[in-house]
Amino acid sequence: MSLQQLPLIGRIDRYNFTEGGYVTSASCKFNESSAWALSGPVDDSCDQVGVPNFCWANGRRPNDDWTPPPDITWYALPCFGPSPAAIVAWSAGSCCGLTNGTSPYIVSIAAGDYYMFLNNLQCELFFAPAAMDVSVSVSDRTIRVVPQGENTGIEDPEPRGQLRQWALRDLFTLPMIESNLYVSTIGEALRTNIVNKLDSPSLNVSQPYNAAILPAVEDALEAAMDDILLSLGDAALTQPGSYDTLNTSFHISVIHIGSRKYILALFAINVPAMMLICLLSIYTRLFMASPAFDFADLGGIVAGVSNASAGTGEDVLSPNLKGWNGDPADPLLRRSVVAIDSRLGSTEAICVTVRRIGTQVITQKTVR
Secondary structure, eight states: OOOOGGGTTTTTTEEEEEEEEEEEEEEEOOOTTOOOEEEESSOOOSSSOOOOOEEEEEEEETTOOSSSSSOOEEEEEOOOOSOTTTTTEEEEEEEEGGGGGSSOOEEEEOOOOGGGGTTTTTEEEEEEEEEEEEETTTTTTTEEEEEEEEESSOOOOTSSSSSHHHHHHHHHHHHHHHOOOOOOHHHHHHHHHHHHTTTTOOTTTTTOOOOOOOHHHHHHHHHHHHHHHHHHHHHTTTSTTTTTTOEEEEEEEHHHHOOOOHHHHHHHHHHHHHHHHHHHHHHHHHGOOOOOOOOHHHHHHHHHHHTTTTTTTOOOSSOOOTTSSTTTTTTHHHHHEEEEEEOOTTTSSSEEEEETTOOOOOEEEEEE
């Protein structure tokens, strides 16, 4: 069953699976007797400004077939000037002229004068089968691949060696198609990686055996091989029958409010509180006798003040609102008018008067 056939595809947040792959690594050294070199240019047109010529990258790697007649590998590169000074070229392949990805896997590098610190470099590549933990986040649109370690008992994902052979072939063709107009793209990329290793604004090319050069080139080759293997794996997905069924775990988005311990603690607190509210409601007859008092109603406030001050010696001329139940819609208030007489100044009094319509003053209070 493919991923698109799953019934939960619309609700999956992320999924994980384990897949076999290769952990690539590289080990580099300088070989002064390297048989891989640059030569040229082909003819004498270098004195024409802006006219490119052709130089040659040719020779053999240590893992080539050296039996007579010699098998020489070569390809042409555009160059400017009287020498291939701005060129970095390499030869990459498996052992002995075979096409089944047989080890050892060697990369031989030749460089012109501008990149002499890379000349005669030879690196051996290693492909270690390993289990890859792949985590795909649908919401974040990210894929995270973490090797579970080498020698984990996983079988070689492609024991025929064709995948490694194709990966080396893609690496070999990279300098053939790169731009070396005045500078080499590969050379500048490796120089930048070396400078980053040195944490310095420039590289002293007079020290070709600097300890930062070999690790920087190894990192670059490992990154290049990882990208190549990834692109080959992506291309395989477009071919029917080129992939196997994998056991996959899915994560579906759900809502989880709170943690269990806090939920239980709040439940234990709320149960007694709810029981107390129920008891108070029963004791007060469900608050049926509570007044419908509106604190935003001015007439209700004045009437309430009148009732509360009837027996406290205040100037209450007619405290006859004792039957009022606190409801602003009570007829006693609808037949009353409230007037506020105020003057500016913090020492002036505010006089609040309640009058029965057409009759005497009910309440007159002075507030400072």
